[in-house]
Amino acid sequence: MARKPVWGTIFRRLLGALPSLAGVVVVTFILTRALPGDPAAFFAGAAATPEAVEEVRKQLGLDKNLAQQFLRYLSELAHGDLGQSLTTGQPVSTELVNRLPASLELTLFGLLLAAVVAIPLGVLAATRRDSWIDHVSRLITTAGVSLPVFFTGLLLIYIFYFKLGWAPSPMGRLDPYASAPATVTGFFIIDSLLARDLGLLTASLKQLLLPAITMAIFVMAPLARMTRAAMLTALSSDYTRTTRAMGLSRYTVVYRYALRNALLPVVTTLGMVFSFMLGANVLVEKVFSWPGIGAYAIEALVASDYAPVQGFVLTMAILYVLLNLVIDVLYSIIDPRMAAQ
Amino acid sequence: MTEAVPLLSVDNLALEFRTRGGLVRALENVSFHVGTGEIVGIVGESGSGKSVLSHALLRILDSAGRVSAGRAVFNGLDLLAAREAEMRAIRGRKIAMIFQNPRAALNPIRKIGQQLEDVLMQHTHAPRHDIKKRAIECLEQVRIPDALRRYHAYPFELSGGQCQRVMIALAIAAEPALLIADEPTTGLDVTTQAVVMDLIRDLVRRNHMSAILITHDLALASESCDRIVVMHAGHVVETAPTRALFATPRHPYTARLIGATPHDCTDVRTLASIPGSLPDLRAASLPLCRFSARCEQYTSACDQPLPLAVFNQHHSVACHTPL
Incomplete structure (x- = not known):
C-alpha cells in the first residue's frame, strides 16, 4: 500500500519530455526558415542596395547553409540566448520573460473564470437533468463555442466599452497614466495585492x-459539457447507488462521491482547454x-522576424x-490508482 | 413466525419502466413477507425482477421506473408512500443492502475506512474520535485480517472477496433490522462464495436481523434461507419453506428450476434445462400466466386470471394446474 512520492513522478515526466522538446527545437528552426520573406532584405530596409543586404545577411549568419545555421542556433540556445529581435533590437529572451506574465495572467484568469462558471453549471445540469437550468446551460455554452474568439472580443468591446462605457479602453494591462506595480510575480493582480495598492x-x-471573459466564453462549452457528462456517469454508477442505499445525505452523494470521481x-x-487558450491568446491579445x-x-x-517566432514557439x-x-x-x-502505478 | 406481524410485508406490488421500446411491466402482483429473524430467498432467472424489487423497496430505482400499485409495509411504515426524508432515515439504518460486483459498488477513489465513516457519521451519534474506532471494529466484525491497515486501503488494493466483506461491513455498520443481499456472491470464486455466505448468515443470526437473499442460484438459497420466494418474469409463482419447496414443488417452473440445479450425485448429462426464455415484458398483451408459453401443464384454463392456490398456511402457488 506504499505510494510513490510525487517528486519521483515529476522528475520522470520531465525527463520523458526532453525528446519532444528536442523535436520542437528542430521543427521550429525548419519552419521559421521556410517562412516566406527575406529577413536580411527586411532588416536592411527598403532603400538598401543589394550589397548592403548581402552585408546584413552575413552579419545574421544567413549566408551559411542550414546545418551550420542550426548548429549555431543550438549553441546559442545552450547559453540561453534566443537571438535578437530584428525589429526591436532587444534580446528575445528578455522580451519573452517580460511579456510572459501578461499572457499567463490573462490565460489563467480566463481559465479560472471559465471553471468557476462552467463546472457548477455542468453539475447543476447533471443533477437537474432536463430542467430549465440544463437547457440554459446548453444554450449558453453552445452560443459561446459558436462565436470565434476575436469576434466575441470585439463584441464585448463594442457593448461594454463603446456603448455602455463600463469597461476601460481596451489598450493593454493598465491605462497609460497608471504605473505598474513593483514586479514580484509579474502578475499585476498579485503584485498590486502584495503592494497593498487597492x-x-x-x-x-x-x-x-473583458479579455479574460472573452477567453472564458470560448472554453466554457467543453468544460460544462464534460462536467455534465462525467457527473451523469458518476451519478448512475454502482458506487453512487451504494451511497444512496446506505442513506447518505444528498450532499455527500453528489459532492463527496460523484463530483470527486467526475x-x-x-x-x-481543463488541460485541453488551457492549450486551446494558449492558441486563442494570440488573437485576444x-x-x-x-x-x-x-x-x-x-x-x-x-x-519576417524569425528569432522571436522561434522563441515564442519554444x-x-x-x-x-x-x-x-x-x-x-x-x-x-x-485518483489513488494513478499514484500506485 | 407468520402469526406475528411480519417485519416487512409486500402486497400486490406492481412496477413499470418507461423505455423507448414502450412500457415494461417489470413487476405485477408481487406479495411476500419477511418475519423477524427470518432469512427469505428470492430466486429466479436473470430478468425476473428480483433486483428491481429490492431497489423499489429502498426507493433507489432509476428515474424511468415507477411503482404503480401496492404497498410495502416495514415496521408499520409503507416504504412506497413514505416521504423522502423518512426513507433517508430507513436506508442504511433500518434496511441495508449489499450488491453484486462489490468492487464497482465501492467508491474507487475513497479509502474504505472513510467510506465506513461516512455511513457511521450519517447513522450514529458517536463522537468524532470514536468513529474511527467503530469503523475498525466493523472491519473486524466481517473478519478482515489486519483491519487497522485495511482501513487505509482503497478498493483496488483489496481482493473481490475482501471488497464484499467491506460492503457487508458498510451494511451492518448501523445495525439495521433487515439486510437485503442482491446476488452477494456473483463474481466471487467458489471458496470465497462459501465464506461470504457463512459470514452473512452468521452476522444475521448473531445480530438478530432479518435478511432477503436475492439469487439465481437455488442451491445457494437452499443452504441459507428459511423460506424461498420463486419469481418468474415479474410474478411471484411460488412461496414455500425451503424444505417443502424442494420436497414438493407445486409450480411447474419451480419443479423445472430444481430439475436444473446440479446436486452432488447428478450427472451433468441428466441436468434438465427449461425450454424457452422469459417473455418480452414490453408486449402489449402479456398472457395472464407469464410462464404459460414455456409450460407443459398448459391448458385453456391458464388464460383465466391467476388464482393463488394455498396448500397450507406457508405454501402458496400462483397456478391453475399445480403439480
Missing part, C-alpha cells in the same frame, strides 16, 4: 476582465492590445510540457 488592483482587474475527466478537459507573448509573436511573424512547447505535468500530478492526487 486602486491599482481595481485598475488592473478592470483591464483584465473530476478526473474534467481535469483532462491583438484585439485588446495586450502586451503578451502572443501579440509579440504576431508582430514578429508579420515582419516557450509554448515548454508551457505545454509543464501543463501536462501539472495535469498528471493533479491526476495522481485525485
Whole structure:
C-alpha cells in the first residue's frame, strides 16, 4: 500500500519530455526558415542596395547553409540566448520573460473564470437533468463555442466599452497614466495585492476582465459539457447507488462521491482547454492590445522576424510540457490508482 | 413466525419502466413477507425482477421506473408512500443492502475506512474520535485480517472477496433490522462464495436481523434461507419453506428450476434445462400466466386470471394446474 512520492513522478515526466522538446527545437528552426520573406532584405530596409543586404545577411549568419545555421542556433540556445529581435533590437529572451506574465495572467484568469462558471453549471445540469437550468446551460455554452474568439472580443468591446462605457479602453494591462506595480510575480493582480495598492488592483482587474471573459466564453462549452457528462456517469454508477442505499445525505452523494470521481475527466478537459487558450491568446491579445507573448509573436511573424517566432514557439512547447505535468500530478492526487502505478 | 406481524410485508406490488421500446411491466402482483429473524430467498432467472424489487423497496430505482400499485409495509411504515426524508432515515439504518460486483459498488477513489465513516457519521451519534474506532471494529466484525491497515486501503488494493466483506461491513455498520443481499456472491470464486455466505448468515443470526437473499442460484438459497420466494418474469409463482419447496414443488417452473440445479450425485448429462426464455415484458398483451408459453401443464384454463392456490398456511402457488 506504499505510494510513490510525487517528486519521483515529476522528475520522470520531465525527463520523458526532453525528446519532444528536442523535436520542437528542430521543427521550429525548419519552419521559421521556410517562412516566406527575406529577413536580411527586411532588416536592411527598403532603400538598401543589394550589397548592403548581402552585408546584413552575413552579419545574421544567413549566408551559411542550414546545418551550420542550426548548429549555431543550438549553441546559442545552450547559453540561453534566443537571438535578437530584428525589429526591436532587444534580446528575445528578455522580451519573452517580460511579456510572459501578461499572457499567463490573462490565460489563467480566463481559465479560472471559465471553471468557476462552467463546472457548477455542468453539475447543476447533471443533477437537474432536463430542467430549465440544463437547457440554459446548453444554450449558453453552445452560443459561446459558436462565436470565434476575436469576434466575441470585439463584441464585448463594442457593448461594454463603446456603448455602455463600463469597461476601460481596451489598450493593454493598465491605462497609460497608471504605473505598474513593483514586479514580484509579474502578475499585476498579485503584485498590486502584495503592494497593498487597492486602486491599482481595481485598475488592473478592470483591464483584465473583458479579455479574460472573452477567453472564458470560448472554453466554457467543453468544460460544462464534460462536467455534465462525467457527473451523469458518476451519478448512475454502482458506487453512487451504494451511497444512496446506505442513506447518505444528498450532499455527500453528489459532492463527496460523484463530483470527486467526475473530476478526473474534467481535469483532462481543463488541460485541453488551457492549450486551446494558449492558441486563442494570440488573437485576444491583438484585439485588446495586450502586451503578451502572443501579440509579440504576431508582430514578429508579420515582419519576417524569425528569432522571436522561434522563441515564442519554444516557450509554448515548454508551457505545454509543464501543463501536462501539472495535469498528471493533479491526476495522481485525485485518483489513488494513478499514484500506485 | 407468520402469526406475528411480519417485519416487512409486500402486497400486490406492481412496477413499470418507461423505455423507448414502450412500457415494461417489470413487476405485477408481487406479495411476500419477511418475519423477524427470518432469512427469505428470492430466486429466479436473470430478468425476473428480483433486483428491481429490492431497489423499489429502498426507493433507489432509476428515474424511468415507477411503482404503480401496492404497498410495502416495514415496521408499520409503507416504504412506497413514505416521504423522502423518512426513507433517508430507513436506508442504511433500518434496511441495508449489499450488491453484486462489490468492487464497482465501492467508491474507487475513497479509502474504505472513510467510506465506513461516512455511513457511521450519517447513522450514529458517536463522537468524532470514536468513529474511527467503530469503523475498525466493523472491519473486524466481517473478519478482515489486519483491519487497522485495511482501513487505509482503497478498493483496488483489496481482493473481490475482501471488497464484499467491506460492503457487508458498510451494511451492518448501523445495525439495521433487515439486510437485503442482491446476488452477494456473483463474481466471487467458489471458496470465497462459501465464506461470504457463512459470514452473512452468521452476522444475521448473531445480530438478530432479518435478511432477503436475492439469487439465481437455488442451491445457494437452499443452504441459507428459511423460506424461498420463486419469481418468474415479474410474478411471484411460488412461496414455500425451503424444505417443502424442494420436497414438493407445486409450480411447474419451480419443479423445472430444481430439475436444473446440479446436486452432488447428478450427472451433468441428466441436468434438465427449461425450454424457452422469459417473455418480452414490453408486449402489449402479456398472457395472464407469464410462464404459460414455456409450460407443459398448459391448458385453456391458464388464460383465466391467476388464482393463488394455498396448500397450507406457508405454501402458496400462483397456478391453475399445480403439480
